[in-house]
Amino acid sequence: MRRLFSISLMLFGIVSYAQTTVQGTVVDEKNEPIPGANVVLVGKAEGTTTDFDGNFTFNTSEEPPFRLRVSSIGFTEFVVNVTANNQTLSVVLREASTLLDEIVVSASRTPERIFESPVSVERFGLKEIKNTTAESFYGGLQNLKGVDINTNSLTFQSINTRGFATFANNRFLQLVDGMDNTAPGLNFVLGNLVGMSELDVQSVEILPGASSALYGAGAFNGILFMTSKNPFDFQGISAYAKGGVTIQDAAGSNFYKDFGVRAAHAFSDKVALKANLSILSGEDWHANSVLDLNNPGADRTNPAYDGLNIYGDEVSTTLNFDAAAGLPTGTVGSAVISRTGYNETDLADYNAESVKADFALHYRPFANDLEVIVNSRIGRGTTIYQGANRYAVSGFTMQQHKLEIKNDNFFLRGYIVSENSGDAYDTRFAAININRAWKSDTQWFTEYAQTYIPTYLGGIQMGGLTPEQSSVQAHAAARQAADTGRLIPGTPGFQSAFNSVTSNGDLTTGAKFIDNTKFRHINGNYNLAHLIDDWADLQIGGSFREYVLNSSGTIFTDNDGPISYNEYGAYLQLQKKFLDDRLKFTGSARYDKNEFFDGFVSPRISLAYTAGENRNHNVRVSVQQGFRNPTTQDLFIGLNAGRAILVGSAPANLDRDVRTFSVSQSGQALVGQSSVDIVGRAAYENAYSLSSVQSGAPEAVNTPVIKPEEITAYEAGYRAQIGKFTIDLSGYYNSYSNFIANVTTVVPFYGQAGDGGLSLLALQNGDFQAYQTYTNSEVDINSYGGTVGVDTKIGNFDLGVNYTYAELDFDEGRFPDFRTNFNTPKHKVKASFGNPELFTNFGFNVNYRWSDSYFWEASFADGDIPAFTVLDAQFNYSVPSMKSVFKVGGSNILGDEYFTAVGTGSIGSIYYVSWTINP
Incomplete structure (x- = not known):
């Protein structure tokens, strides 16, 4: 420092x-x-x-x-x-109506009007924060055009622009006062769980598209900037208190509360301090779906039942009752049997919480624009995160510490971001290992078969039942017998086993995951315009980052100690106006290098022309290339997620993941051993495609290791101020190559995939394991879409309507195992209507959102998301003598529950009242 x-x-x-x-x-x-x-x-x-x-x-x-x-x-x-x-x-x-005159910084790293921005940009400022109908300013961002928010839980919302995102949205970057807000080990932003207090937000800007030319690998599909209030400019004590109720069919009605305070003071024209604290708590959305996505229409009477939000029933096997009893084939038959699972509500604490605190010292040594900033942020949260499984995240903390020196022409900042997973655990493995704690899988399935066979035969021979009737009766009796001694939620025995499992980081016997990953980052920018007599706006900059992965082997393959690697980049940008300042040229290029991959150059060129006698029309076109480095998990993950083992494809990682598997009795006769060691490399070099195994015609595949993903993005747009109407429309076409995604493969425990013999016997005997690999698409993937927004004033009323279209162009038939995770509705419509001063000191605002149905694709589960309509509203009353604003509002006031991803709890209604002092 x-x-x-x-x-x-x-x-x-x-x-x-x-x-x-x-x-x-x-x-x-x-x-x-x-x-x-x-x-x-x-x-x-x-x-x-x-x-x-x-x-x-x-x-x-x-x-x-x-x-x-x-x-x-x-x-x-x-x-x-x-x-x-x-x-x-x-x-x-x-x-x-002058919406387009708002100033943004993000699009070009320099202040400019939205009207003249070279790319699409959305802004959410002090006025929008005051008038938002959502319970938080972050939730209000979903009313911006082209912006989606996927709700994972009450305190974790994930922003998405232009598609290709799960809750682990590692294609979208979020900066808080210039610091990357990405959780280092998780590789994605946890919404505003550990972000910024509403009282300290000065503005939010969103670029809904590729921004690699200025911001590097993380800004691949969109970027969000949160800028806080400077204590020199915004002084005094501010506070807010919100209280209300959340309503959901599954959870009932529960209290919701949110409190925040901000204190800022300039002790002189050289020194200023500020501090913020906010605390939110409430009941999370309960997830209680009992659908069996693998067996549509099945219920718990089905012996192979696997409920969506029921865990532990993923453990299943095929029981050959005839072989077990020494009977002729076809006497009793065989069936797929799953263990009895536990509901998520028995495994997860739905007490959602977010605590955020930050402190900043601002020092202007010469009482001018040169400023030194020391800033520390810490956030602690309890939430539910849905990734490969559903994770109960309790006491998760993330810290950011920054030293920055800047003036109007440059900044230089260094910061560190670290996370601690706290008492987080995997609910699926909690259920699996609670089951195994009181009875092993072998014993459970043995007792099942020993009860099923005589019950089935007795029902036919002595009870006069049909085979179907006897089978139903026998399965019920067998499950009851095998479940003898089962730990019941709410009992001391269950709680003891639960506590033991969730404090154990070995997923063969426990469910806890440990993550103390961090990264160190330095970046700077210098604007040379004043040195060249403002002939043009010329900027140079660069960055360096070092990752230190530390999960003690529970997420990454770091059993033998932390894994470190680094990346760096540098960029140059030129902006110049011509033709009486009507034509604006922007050209930029950035070079980035990750130690595992070749360097990559990201260029961007944009032309914007301001037309009209009153300079009220602006037309722009841009083209840029970008890239995305594989994440830390893409490279070094080594996690058994239950349905598949996730193994990253960094060359150094392929041989780090070694697991021991038991071999069936039939397999032991073939290979002469009871267990085998499988190395992660086999998932890439000795495996069959999952779809071919499921179809009965196994096909060997050789999956290439991962490399950076690339994008070429084309965009055109038009902005205009015509009387009281503001028009903003844009269209884009994105062409992806080396698209990063997952392919599931099946590794035989013996033989070589494609040998036509021994490996096929391994599949037949059930001696195989599914792996999720990290690779690149063999075919280019394209997406395209556009937005249009119109805002106006009718008298003193504000009215805005916008529409978003998004489409995926991908030949899924040729690549059935490849998952794009587009996860975006084709059509969205949003509207707002309000009046900031319907009468003296009284205002209101109403937001409407409609989303088309779409298909959700993620490692936890796939499925259809039905179309939904949401209506939010708020009324506010200002009391200038108290410097206070009182607000009454509600989100989803129509009460029609909906969900934005398969497997999450349905989103109900939130009603709240708030009092903000000196906002």
């Missing part, structure tokens, strides 16, 4: 220059302050925003005279002349 600080002081010596300072206040026609108004230097990408009281301070190297453009959503922009240093301005904005 000392070295970082020294480098930054050297940079400061290079970029120091004279400053012009302008202060002012922005109010409406009623003399009410306008928070979050944009103040931008005309002709340049420099600007600031007003605080809660409408005040702003703007520093620039530009010498007077110059002009500032002041704008805010719902008001007509105003241009004011600055004629002297330290000038104080008073600006009055008239109401209008």
Whole structure:
């Protein structure tokens, strides 16, 4: 860190220059302050925003005279002349519809109007946070066009743009004040579970598309930026309290509460501090589906029953009753039998919780724009996460610690992100190993067969039953006999076994997973515009990251100690305006290198033209290439997920995963041993495809190891301000190559796949294991779609409607084992209607969302998601004398429960009241 600080002081010596300072206040026609108004230097990408009281301070190297453009959503922009240093301005904005004048930074790493952004971008600012109908600002993001939120649980929501995402959305990047919010070991963002307090959010920006040219491998399919309030600009104590009720058929009605406080103070023009704390708790959505996706229509009377949210019944085998009793083939027959499972509600604690705290010291050593920031964030959460299985995440913590030095032209930051899985465990393995704790699989299935055979024969010979009737009776009796001694939820015996299993990290006997993975990251950016007389906006930057995987062998193949590897990158971007500033060119390129793969160059070119006498039409086109490195789990996972063993395909990982399997009696006669060791490499080099085994015609496959995924993204868009109507539409076409996904293979315990003999006998004898491999598609995959949004004002009422279309182009028939996880509805419609001041200090807002049906594909389960309609609403009342806003609202007020992924709890309704002080 000392070295970082020294480098930054050297940079400061290079970029120091004279400053012009302008202060002012922005109010409406009623003399009410306008928070979050944009103040931008005309002709340049420099600007600031007003605080809660409408005040702003703007520093620039530009010498007077110059002009500032002041704008805010719902008001007509105003241009004011600055004629002297330290000038104080008073600006009055008239109401209008100027949505596209909002300032964003994410699209080009420099301030610019949404209207002129080279790519699609969505913004959610102070006004939107105040008016959101959702119970949290993060949930309100789902009302933006082109943005999906998949609800995993009450405290874990996963953002998705343009498809290809499960809850482990590793194609989408989220930055909190410039820090990657990805959980290092899990490789995806846990929503806002350990993110930012609502009181500290100044703005949220979303780029719904590839952004690798500026942000590297993580920004492959979208990126979200959360920017907090600077304590120099937003001072004082703020607080909110929310209380309400969640309503779900499975869980009933439960209290929901959320509390937050923010304190910020500038002790001088050099030192400022802030601290935030927020605490949320409630009852999570219960998952209680009893559907058997493998046997549609089956219920618990089916001997092979495997319920969706029932665990432990995945353990099954084929019992040959004739062979067991020494009877002629066909006398009793055979059947697939599964062990009796436990409901998820018996295995998971649905007490959802999120606790977030952060502290920041801001230091301006020369009382100008050079700023040193020390920031620490820590979040602790309890939630349900659905990946390969359903995981009860209790006491999960993630920490972020940052040192950043910046001014208007550069930033240099270094930070570390670490996670601790706490008391997290796998609910499926909890059930499996609770079952095995009181009776082994061998004993259970033996007792089943010993009861079934005489009961079946007796029912036919003595009871006069048909074979079908006798079979039903015999299966019921056999299960009852085998379940003798079964641990019953709620009893001391069950609780003792549960505690033992969930504290054990060995998945052969336990269910706990351990993860203390972290990464270290350094990145910087320098804007050279002021050094070349603002001829163009020229930026350079780069980054370095080191991963340290540490799961003690419960997730990764790190039984012998942590696994480390690194990646780095550098980029260059040029922006230049031509033709009286109507034509804007943006060109950028980035080089990235992961130690396991060749380097990759990501270029982006964009042209945007502003047309019309009033410069109120903008047309843009862009093309860019991007890439995505395989995640830590793609490379080094080694996890038995029950239905399959997950084995990463880093070359160094293939021989690290070694497992011992028992061989059947028939197999022992062939190979002369009772057990075999299978190395992970076999899943790639000695295996059959799953679909061919299921079809009865096994076909050997050789699965290539993984390499980076690539994308070529084309986009065109149009933005316009026509009277009171704001129009924003875009279309895109994405072409993927080396698409990263999973292929399930079947490894025989003996023989060589494709030998036509011994390996086929292994399949016949049940001596095989399913593996999930990590590889790339053999065929290009394409997707395309578009969005259109129209916003207007009717009197004092705000009205907005948007539509999103998304389509996948992939020949599934040629590659039946390949999983794209597109997981996106083809059609979505969203609408909003509200009035921020229906009468004095009183406003309301209503949001409507309709989603088309779609197919969900993920490692936990596949299935159809029915179409759903959701209506949210809120009413708010401001009390200026108390600096308070009171709100009453509800999400899904129609009460029609729905779900966004197969296997999760259905999403019910949330009704809440809130009181926010000094928002």
